[in-house]
Amino acid sequence: MKTKKIILNGEETAYIFRRYKLSKRLKLIVQSDATIVVSAPILFSEKRAEKFMHEKSNWLLARIKFFEQQNDKKEIKTSRADYLKQKEKVRKIILEKLKKFNEHYNFEYKRVSIRNQKTRWGSCSQQGNLNFNYRLIYLSDKLFDYVIVHELCHLKEMNHSLRFWRLVAKTVPDYKAIRRELKKEGLVLF
Numbered sequence: 001m002k003t004k005k006i007i008l009n010g011e012e013t014a015y016i017f018r019r020y021k022l023s024k025r026l027k028l029i030v031q032s033d034a035t036i037v038v039s040a041p042i043l044f045s046e047k048r049a050e051k052f053m054h055e056k057s058n059w060l061l062a063r064i065k066f067f068e069q070q071n072d073k074k075e076i077k078t079s080r081a082d083y084l085k086q087k088e089k090v091r092k093i094i095l096e097k098l099k100k101f102n103e104h105y106n107f108e109y110k111r112v113s114i115r116n117q118k119t120r121w122g123s124c125s126q127q128g129n130l131n132f133n134y135r136l137i138y139l140s141d142k143l144f145d146y147v148i149v150h151e152l153c154h155l156k157e158m159n160h161s162l163r164f165w166r167l168v169a170k171t172v173p174d175y176k177a178i179r180r181e182l183k184k185e186g187l188v189l190f
Contacts, residue, residue: 003035006050008057013064015053017046026052030063083116083134090114090134097148098130104171107155121147121182124154139182146178 003014015036026049027039038049053060091114098112111129122132130151136144149172157164168175 006036006053008053008061011061013060017049019044028053028056028060030060030067032067034064034067036060036064078116078135080116086134086137087114090132090137093137093144094132094148097145098152101145101149101152101171105152105156105167107152109152109155122151124151124158126158128155130155142178143182146172146175146182149175 003016005012006015007013013036014034015038017038017040019040019042021042023039023041023044025041026044029037029039031037036053038053040049091112094112094114098109102109109124109128109130113129113131114134115131117131117133117135120131120133121136122130124130132147132151136147139147146168149168153164153167156167165175172178
């Protein structure tokens with residue numbers, strides 16, 4: 001995976017181009033280090049991807065500027081050593097929060113894993129296993145609680161349908177505002 005350069009609106013910008021067999025469409029992501037990641041279907045040419053990046057240049061440059069401003073404000077350095085140090089502390093907090101919120105939902109879950117992930121706060125598997133990012137410990141309680149409730153509700157609804165959001169709203173009525181805040185926080189942390 002090689003970092004490449006592109007000129008967008010007169011500015012040189014780094015990007016990574018990846019092809020995936022199962023990809024059905026082109027995706028653009030701006031990472032917190034201001035690098036653009038282009039994910040494309042296997043037969044998609046890099047030239048076509050660059051054309052698309054030029055079409056979306058205003059959006060891309062705005063996202064890059066946002067990340068640069070966020071990274072100037074606050075930077076939390078995390079490492080494997082930090083993960084190993086915090087893992088069991090985070091597990092204990094998560095299990096307490098799961099117990100508290102599940103008193104309302106009464107959902108059945110299996111394994112709870114604490115991971116050192118770069119792209120997700122949490123996830124829920126089809127088998128009922130819950131996975132959480134140890135970096136949750138760096139969030140406010142309000143954001144931390146939202147992630148717990150979000151994954152807990154996926155035990156009932158494995159999607160982001162209206163039914164799913166209604167479940168979330170039962171214990172986190174202001175989830176929309178919290179989601180917006182979490183997106184900003186998450187971008188800073190990773």
